[in-house]
Amino acid sequence: MNCDLAIVGGGIAGASIAYRMAPHCSVTLLERESQPGYHSTGRSAAGLSETLGAPAIRALTRLGRAFLDSPPEGFTEAPLTRRRGWLFVGRADQVGDYDTLCAEAGDGIEILDPAEAERLIPILRPGYAAYAALDPLACDLDVDAIHKGYLCGARAAGATLLTDTEVGAISRRGGVWRIETPAGRIEAPIIVNAAGAWADALALRAGVRPIGLVPRRRTALILDPPEGMDPTDWPELDDLGEDFYLKPEAGKLLASPADETPVAAQDARPDEMDIAVCVERIEQATILQVRRIEHSWAGLRSFVADRVPVVGFDEEAEGFFWLAGQGGAGIQTSPGLSEAAATLLRGQDWPAALTTLRLEPGLLSPARLTTRKEFTP
Numbered sequence: 001m002n003c004d005l006a007i008v009g010g011g012i013a014g015a016s017i018a019y020r021m022a023p024h025c026s027v028t029l030l031e032r033e034s035q036p037g038y039h040s041t042g043r044s045a046a047g048l049s050e051t052l053g054a055p056a057i058r059a060l061t062r063l064g065r066a067f068l069d070s071p072p073e074g075f076t077e078a079p080l081t082r083r084r085g086w087l088f089v090g091r092a093d094q095v096g097d098y099d100t101l102c103a104e105a106g107d108g109i110e111i112l113d114p115a116e117a118e119r120l121i122p123i124l125r126p127g128y129a130a131y132a133a134l135d136p137l138a139c140d141l142d143v144d145a146i147h148k149g150y151l152c153g154a155r156a157a158g159a160t161l162l163t164d165t166e167v168g169a170i171s172r173r174g175g176v177w178r179i180e181t182p183a184g185r186i187e188a189p190i191i192v193n194a195a196g197a198w199a200d201a202l203a204l205r206a207g208v209r210p211i212g213l214v215p216r217r218r219t220a221l222i223l224d225p226p227e228g229m230d231p232t233d234w235p236e237l238d239d240l241g242e243d244f245y246l247k248p249e250a251g252k253l254l255a256s257p258a259d260e261t262p263v264a265a266q267d268a269r270p271d272e273m274d275i276a277v278c279v280e281r282i283e284q285a286t287i288l289q290v291r292r293i294e295h296s297w298a299g300l301r302s303f304v305a306d307r308v309p310v311v312g313f314d315e316e317a318e319g320f321f322w323l324a325g326q327g328g329a330g331i332q333t334s335p336g337l338s339e340a341a342a343t344l345l346r347g348q349d350w351p352a353a354l355t356t357l358r359l360e361p362g363l364l365s366p367a368r369l370t371t372r373k374e375f376t377p
Helices: 012-021 055-069 092-108 114-120 143-156 196-205 272-285 334-346 352-356 370-374
Strands: 005-008 027-030 081-083 086-090 110-112 131-135 139-141 160-162 170-173 176-181 184-188 190-193 214-223 236-239 245-249 252-256 293-303 310-313 320-324
Touching: 005 012, 005 176, 005 184, 012 027, 012 143, 012 320, 012 334, 027 184, 055 334, 055 352, 086 092, 086 114, 092 131, 110 114, 114 131, 143 160, 143 334, 176 190, 190 196, 190 334, 196 293, 196 320, 214 272, 236 272, 252 272, 272 293, 310 334, 320 334
Parallel strands: 005 027, 005 190, 027 160, 086 236, 190 320
Antiparallel strands: 081 139, 086 131, 110 131, 170 176, 176 184, 214 252, 214 293, 236 245, 245 252, 310 320
């Protein structure tokens, strides 16, 4: 099978770049699982905030915000965003975290009296919060609708999606990448590495230096709210030190210890200790008494050393394009990140909006990563 662009990985990164590129060239999207997005995208409880994360993350989020608020016609029948608001609270000993939030978020947050925080989230334990701040524009995201919108749009534009397709040997000859798969050989001049937690492993298979990607496990639980309370309209509750978060989820409460445990790329499962830590932190911060955990799961979030996505052609391997390391911001940045990646793939001008936000291609390029110099393929 010959194509112009072979994309490895059907999660949010691969699906979004397939959506952007399929109208302009022949695209084949390879996914080793039977369901695209199985390991990370499909387990994400993503939200959107323009005030948090590295400057590059905030810039990419702002570039794509309009896409998520008002998606193109035919992209989805469901709203992709729901205004929620994120309430940050901290104990008296978390003044440093509070100062950092205020400095980074600037005018994007509203400073609240702790009593106001207790009114917004009535299960917040009285006296727990010494500091409180609200990001009123933060949203919930419909991850499933966003991911399906990209995949359906890509296929409608002519992209081929191959599931249950494990990538085997990868080689390059005569300006063409040859990818061996159970479905046969795929040949393309450009390969996009959107393999998520497995992106470094894919690079090694192709004889390309890895970028030092570290998969990290994130745990989530579904809990019952207190009897007689409807949390639907509560804001998300976030600890200033990122020790936990708690948000409404279909009449229940979704909780996480906000863990980032380094693990090998794998089918992640929740750890009992992480679950116990989450329950302890939630019960300290709120009046909630957890008697039952309805469901728990874990997913992977992958980072490089500076926690900024890696996007661009590899300077040492012709036709090898990186789209990896989105960390916990892959869903909210997907419109902006895929737009930026598509401009690089097509050799177009960099989006002026990103230049205005002080984000240039070099800040995303794999060439910025000095850790790569320590490896010889």
